[in-house]
Amino acid sequence: MYKRVPGTRDILPEEVYSWQWIEEIARGILRNYAYQEIRTPVIEEASLFSRGLGEFAEIVQKQMFLIKNKEDTYALRPEGTASIVRAYIENNLDKIKKFSKFYYFGPMFRLERPQKGRLRQFHHIGAEAIGSIDPNIDIEVISLADTLLRSWGVNGYQIQINTLGCPEDKKKLVQLLEKELKDEAAALCQECQVRLNKNVLRILDCKNEACKQITAKLKLQDKHLCADCQEHFKEVRSGLDGLGVKYEVARHLVRGLDYYTRTVFEVKHGQLGAQDALGAGGRYDNLVEELGGPKVACVGFAFGVERLMLVTQPAAKTTGGLTAYLVTLGKEASREGRILLDQLRKNGIPCETDYEGRSLKGAMRAANELGVKLVLLLGEDELKKNVVMVKDMAAGSQEEVSRQELIEKLKEKLVQNSKRKDQN
Numbered sequence: 001m002y003k004r005v006p007g008t009r010d011i012l013p014e015e016v017y018s019w020q021w022i023e024e025i026a027r028g029i030l031r032n033y034a035y036q037e038i039r040t041p042v043i044e045e046a047s048l049f050s051r052g053l054g055e056f057a058e059i060v061q062k063q064m065f066l067i068k069n070k071e072d073t074y075a076l077r078p079e080g081t082a083s084i085v086r087a088y089i090e091n092n093l094d095k096i097k098k099f100s101k102f103y104y105f106g107p108m109f110r111l112e113r114p115q116k117g118r119l120r121q122f123h124h125i126g127a128e129a130i131g132s133i134d135p136n137i138d139i140e141v142i143s144l145a146d147t148l149l150r151s152w153g154v155n156g157y158q159i160q161i162n163t164l165g166c167p168e169d170k171k172k173l174v175q176l177l178e179k180e181l182k183d184e185a186a187a188l189c190q191e192c193q194v195r196l197n198k199n200v201l202r203i204l205d206c207k208n209e210a211c212k213q214i215t216a217k218l219k220l221q222d223k224h225l226c227a228d229c230q231e232h233f234k235e236v237r238s239g240l241d242g243l244g245v246k247y248e249v250a251r252h253l254v255r256g257l258d259y260y261t262r263t264v265f266e267v268k269h270g271q272l273g274a275q276d277a278l279g280a281g282g283r284y285d286n287l288v289e290e291l292g293g294p295k296v297a298c299v300g301f302a303f304g305v306e307r308l309m310l311v312t313q314p315a316a317k318t319t320g321g322l323t324a325y326l327v328t329l330g331k332e333a334s335r336e337g338r339i340l341l342d343q344l345r346k347n348g349i350p351c352e353t354d355y356e357g358r359s360l361k362g363a364m365r366a367a368n369e370l371g372v373k374l375v376l377l378l379g380e381d382e383l384k385k386n387v388v389m390v391k392d393m394a395a396g397s398q399e400e401v402s403r404q405e406l407i408e409k410l411k412e413k414l415v416q417n418s419k420r421k422d423q424n
């Protein structure tokens with residue numbers, strides 16, 4: 001028997017309702033914030049990521065799913081930002097308008113050791129604002145993330161923010177860290193000893209206890225930041241304060257990817273265990289140019305949907321909105337029922353019937369289990385009279401309705417049903 005690949009999941013219909021709930025809420029809010037959906041391929045040239053995310057980024061070094069053929073090496077995308085920037089450049093979107101806002105949903109792939117909250121195929125809901133250096137857009141993006149979390153009913157999350165500064169400031173920060181950590185090299189974990197020369201920023205968010213103790217002693221202030229970057233960060237903070245977005249400044253917060261500059265942020269949740277990040281993002285003011293496009297500044301974020309699922313209580317399971325269930329008795333009624341079902345569906349009434357040869361009792365039980373509002377009975381008697389027996393499950397009543405009036409009558413009944421529900 002085949003099994004799914006480790007680190008991947010089947011999302012079965014019952015759970016899909018929760019996914020749709022998360023996505024529908026997100027779509028509504030992203031639309032209110034004027035973001036437009038973009039869909040890019042799940043495979044890209046591998047070098048898009050090594051160039052964009054940085055050759056020494058952990059994702060590039062260890063986690064890429066590579067597909068090699070004779071001439072090219074492709075990668076299953078490990079994240080969305082680089083792909084969206086590629087699409088923005090390739091489709092000349094900057095020529096249409098300088099400033100654009102996108103959102104995306106979709107699977108991402110990282111070759112990691114699977115564990116709770118860490119999968120090899122997982123899903124992002126993300127947003128990217130391309131084309132503005134204005135701190136107002138950093139503020140909008142972080143408050144959008146906050147609004148999404150509230151709307152999904154997530155409680156107990158913390159937003160941490162920091163600034164890495166512009167590329168010159170980042171270089172200063174790297175030098176500062178290399179100098180401060182050089183003497184501690186032997187006490188760092190093996191991975192951080194490598195990072196010391198290649199990706200020193202990443203040492204700041206190493207989970208190893210020894211490394212954490214060493215980096216906690218570093219008195220990271222804003223000495224490496226130029227006046228512009230300090231001002232930018234000040235404005236971001238006061239804008240968030242003005243909107244009532246709660247956050248804390250975490251000087252140790254860095255993101256593992258080369259493209260981040262200035263504002264970075266992460267959303268953490270205590271219920272998630274070791275993999276405690278629900279989502280993360282920040283500014284990337286040089287990526288578009290680095291990948292061959294114009295010099296435009298950007299900011300964005302992504303949430304991990306599987307982790308959101310662990311901290312939300314999506315709306316109660318539903319039947320998928322089924323309204324009616326048709327029960328037919330006898331061959332002739334079954335043939336006529338096919339036509340009736342087709343008419344109902346084409347008129348916007350979601351309905352189902354039995355395909356398993358159930359008895360009347362069995363079919364009624366199936367209708368009950370599906371939680372439908374109406375059961376439609378079609379037997380020899382009804383055929384003769386050209387009517388359908390309509391049972392209203394909530395009211396406990398039934399009536400004969402002529403075939404000509406059936407669709408209108410069912411629509412009326414549904415309106416009455418939903419009014420009754422509102423009153424209760």
Ligand code: AMP
Pocket residue numbers: 079110112117118119120121122123124277278279280281302303304305306307
């Ligand atoms: P990142 O691009 O690593 O900042 O990821 C953004 C969000 O995606 C994280 O905060 C997680 O919620 C989620 N995420 C990242 N990697 C994984 C993974 N391997 N499995 C599940 N979710 C992930």
